[in-house]
Amino acid sequence: MTKDRIVGKSVPRLEGRDKVTGASRYVDDMELPGMLYGATVRSRIARGKIKSITFLPTVKWDEFVVVTAKDIPGKNCIALIGDDQPCLAQELINHPEEPILLLAHPDRNLLAKAVEAVSIEYDPLPPIFTIEESEKLSEIIWGTDNNFKSYLIEKGNVENAFKNADFMVEAEYATGAQEQLYIENNGMIAVFDPQQGVTVWGSLQCPYYVHRALMELCGLPEDRVRVVQLETGGAFGGKEEYPSMLAAHATLLAVKSGKPVKIVYDRMEDMAATTKRHPSRTRHRTAVSKDGKILGGEIEFTIDGGAYKTLSPVVLSRGALHAGGPYYWPSVRIRAKAMATNAPPHGAFRGFGAPQSLFAMERHMDFIAQTLGISPIEVRRRNFLKPGQTTTTEQVINEQIGLGKLLDRALELSDYRTKKEKFAQANLSADRKNGIGIAAFLHGAGFTGSGERYLNSLVGVETCPDGTVRVLVSSTEFGQGTKTVLCQIAAEALGLRYEDVGIAQPDTQKVPNSGPTVASRTIMVVGKLVHSAALAIVQTLRSGGLLGEVYSPEEFRAACRKHVAQNGTFRSLARYQQAEDISWDEENYRGAAYAAFAWAVYVAEVTVDLTSYSVTVDDFVCLQEVGRVLHPVLAAGQIIGGVAQGIGFALYEKVIWDKGRMKNGQMTNYIMPTSADIPPIRVFFEELGNVHGAFGAKGIGELPVDGPAPAIVNAISNALGISFNSVPLLPEDIFEALSSNVSHDTLPALADSKQ
Amino acid sequence: MNDSQTATKFDIPLVVNGKTITVHAFPMERLLDVLRVQIGLTGTKEGCGEGECGSCSVLVDGALVNSCLIPVLQASGTHITTIEGLATDKRLHALQQAFLDFGGAQCGICTPGMILAAVHLLSKNPQPTGADIREGLSGNLCRCTGYLQIFEAVADAAVRCRQ
Structure with missing residues (x-):
């Protein structure tokens, strides 16, 4: 590994200079001649039927372009997994932010008043807002049973385990919605030309998702829809699916007006109307032996999908596949389901179901420890998955993981044992109570099961006539460092310098479909393909006698120029091929769910102030095994940033719902961590390597969001001797729990007696 | 922020990144919009439009302000520094x-x-x-x-x- 020149080094971020000088162009920085600005008229009720639409005479309507569902040339849907979500509501309203009408005008300042001047009357229908209401089926709001998707994972004989249990440990856990809160709101520009078709430029993660949605919406062939990603100011999953909706809206206005149309949401509209992390409920019923071994269990994992299917089936899948944590279950039954409610659809957010089910698993491990009177450390150690054992889907772990070693190192780095003892003593008399908690977890990299095979990703590396090299992928940069690391990989493989390699801006007319930029797949899966495509270039040049064994960048360029002169465009393509050891049974949900897992142990130290009931995170240790680290600064940045989002998920970020609508959709009253709220986050990597990823890399982006919430809540429970089973955990929740002895399980703070 | 059908525009002098310029704008227009749209300095970003996120921060006579909260008239005659004014001769700050x-x-x-x-x-x-x-x-x-x-x-x- 030491022979690598570029991979493993913190080279400058490829587009970094433009970002620090303000030269980067985001969607709202782009203007086109004659451009109109668009706005959306949304429903004001959660469920019902549109009775009438009136345009009030307070606005000069002849100056506006108005689009309704009747103006849609193709299918009125946002094509994704299902085609159930309309682009514009025609009659039925299923959530309180449902788009009904679109308006455009050359002066963006006139739009708000015009939106207000559209008066819509409804025949209301009874809405439902919670998982429980949805399960009761008192109102059927989706399909025949309000159920978007269910999964059943079964391994071994759970009934036997229940019979043989020394302890049955049962509890219910819940997590709330969380807003992605990228600092750049969603935005899109569309242009329509009768000959060339539609072009959109925007802030987005997945150009080919938008591409497909626009083809269906407009009834156009693929070569007449073009999607270009502009610099994207944060995404975190929040720009995985919603950009298709926004692109559809801008396109409809552009088609009707014949002019370029820009729609950029303001913060309130973005927070209210776009997707959030799915709220979840997890029930654990676990059979445990008296020495702390898990014998088997039942896990019910349920998410609130909102009004339409969107990505809920896949979020549910990932949540279910992570629900058993990094532990060995001799038997298990996991029932997972996604239910419909009359809220805007919930969607992708970094972690994608795993932060929800892992919160439950890791709180439950502490609960098992308390029930049995053994330490949280020991109960985890005794149940950790070992090489050769199988996961809940019976995937054999054939990586040389050492979770025990990760745990030992995390305990040492955090000074866990000394602190736990010290806190137990000091807390007896203090008004500020300290606690320390851990979370052990895993995160599968890439698409689930056969997902990567269906994606069938294609990647290109091309040499230009001047002899320079460009990477061609639809994988997008939105902060993670996609462009930087893919160029590192290509340069390393080509034997060139980092600065000799460029990368094309994702544009569906110019780059092949390397799949969506989601699921911690880019460096592992797409990176590996970039590596192969680059190696093939060297091979071709060598076999053509144009390049020797050893060469300088100048000789390489000369060889490329010659090859292009002789043969024209020189583009090397690489397509995904499933490794032979990865097989997945979709019907029975059994087999290799992921090509590789990242593994981690996080330790959180907190102070709970009994005057204000506020929680401060004082120290945070993150130890993880993510394969090889290809860029240390970017990798650490992913971990620190993910932990910060996890701290928000645990302690601050509460969406307040009012009849299906987000009531606190402003940065003033939806609170994310500021620079003053962040503890020292100490990041450590164990590097074991991985055969499936480029240069031994695994996925990294989502992992760090899984651990903070359980580690922090475990620490708070340790500090106060009270079990808290839901996040976000706000000061008022802690106050209420401490003031009431009835409604919460009061458990003694246990010393770690058996370490 | 303004009603362009009734209000009157004014000439407002500003010194932006060392250059003296005059903008013709509604007095209550946000400094953010004048910088981005009229002057074309799009490095200053809008994140929330209510002074919470700080993405639109600029320096006005050396003070750090949220340009989404400042009416351009209030900035009349001031020295404004935006991100575009930091690097000199291609040398980064x-x-x-x-x-x-x-x-x-x-x-x-x-x-x-x-x-x-x-x-x-x-x-x-x-x-x-x-x-x-x-x-x-x-x-x-x-x-x-x-x-x-x-x-x-x-x-x-x-x-x-x-x-």
Whole structure:
């Protein structure tokens, strides 16, 4: 590994200079001649039927372009997994932010008043807002049973385990919605030309998702829809699916007006109307032996999908596949389901179901420890998955993981044992109570099961006539460092310098479909393909006698120029091929769910102030095994940033719902961590390597969001001797729990007696 | 922010990144919009439009302000510094270089405002402690980095600026 020149080094971020000088162009920085600005008229009720639409005479309507569902040339849907979500509501309203009408005008300042001047009357229908209401089926709001998707994972004989249990440990856990809160709101520009078709430029993660949605919406062939990603100011999953909706809206206005149309949401509209992390409920019923071994269990994992299917089936899948944590279950039954409610659809957010089910698993491990009177450390150690054992889907772990070693190192780095003892003593008399908690977890990299095979990703590396090299992928940069690391990989493989390699801006007319930029797949899966495509270039040049064994960048360029002169465009393509050891049974949900897992142990130290009931995170240790680290600064940045989002998920970020609508959709009253709220986050990597990823890399982006919430809540429970089973955990929740002895399980703070 | 059908535009003099210019604008137009749309300095970003996120931070006569909250008339005759005014002759400001070196910029949308907040901090306090840096940047939200690499960048730039 030491022979690598570029991979493993913190080279400058490829587009970094433009970002620090303000030269980067985001969607709202782009203007086109004659451009109109668009706005959306949304429903004001959660469920019902549109009775009438009136345009009030307070606005000069002849100056506006108005689009309704009747103006849609193709299918009125946002094509994704299902085609159930309309682009514009025609009659039925299923959530309180449902788009009904679109308006455009050359002066963006006139739009708000015009939106207000559209008066819509409804025949209301009874809405439902919670998982429980949805399960009761008192109102059927989706399909025949309000159920978007269910999964059943079964391994071994759970009934036997229940019979043989020394302890049955049962509890219910819940997590709330969380807003992605990228600092750049969603935005899109569309242009329509009768000959060339539609072009959109925007802030987005997945150009080919938008591409497909626009083809269906407009009834156009693929070569007449073009999607270009502009610099994207944060995404975190929040720009995985919603950009298709926004692109559809801008396109409809552009088609009707014949002019370029820009729609950029303001913060309130973005927070209210776009997707959030799915709220979840997890029930654990676990059979445990008296020495702390898990014998088997039942896990019910349920998410609130909102009004339409969107990505809920896949979020549910990932949540279910992570629900058993990094532990060995001799038997298990996991029932997972996604239910419909009359809220805007919930969607992708970094972690994608795993932060929800892992919160439950890791709180439950502490609960098992308390029930049995053994330490949280020991109960985890005794149940950790070992090489050769199988996961809940019976995937054999054939990586040389050492979770025990990760745990030992995390305990040492955090000074866990000394602190736990010290806190137990000091807390007896203090008004500020300290606690320390851990979370052990895993995160599968890439698409689930056969997902990567269906994606069938294609990647290109091309040499230009001047002899320079460009990477061609639809994988997008939105902060993670996609462009930087893919160029590192290509340069390393080509034997060139980092600065000799460029990368094309994702544009569906110019780059092949390397799949969506989601699921911690880019460096592992797409990176590996970039590596192969680059190696093939060297091979071709060598076999053509144009390049020797050893060469300088100048000789390489000369060889490329010659090859292009002789043969024209020189583009090397690489397509995904499933490794032979990865097989997945979709019907029975059994087999290799992921090509590789990242593994981690996080330790959180907190102070709970009994005057204000506020929680401060004082120290945070993150130890993880993510394969090889290809860029240390970017990798650490992913971990620190993910932990910060996890701290928000645990302690601050509460969406307040009012009849299906987000009531606190402003940065003033939806609170994310500021620079003053962040503890020292100490990041450590164990590097074991991985055969499936480029240069031994695994996925990294989502992992760090899984651990903070359980580690922090475990620490708070340790500090106060009270079990808290839901996040976000706000000061008022802690106050209420401490003031009431009835409604919460009061458990003694246990010393770690058996370490 | 204005009703363009009834209000009157005025000539308003500004000194932006050292250049004297006159803009013709409604008095209550946001400084943010005048900078971005009229002057074409799109490095200043809008994140929330209500003074919470700090992405639109600029310096007005050396003070750090949210340009989404300032009517342009209030800035009349002032010296304004935006992100475009920091690098000289293609040479990056020490803070810009440090943000590059330490991973202080990820998606880049908060970066211009964050760097201006850091410029402001170092102008008032050339030797900030870790706590000073946290406090000095606490009006600027970043969702990507978790801030720590930004703190490192500012601490490093403070040393470079003193040398």
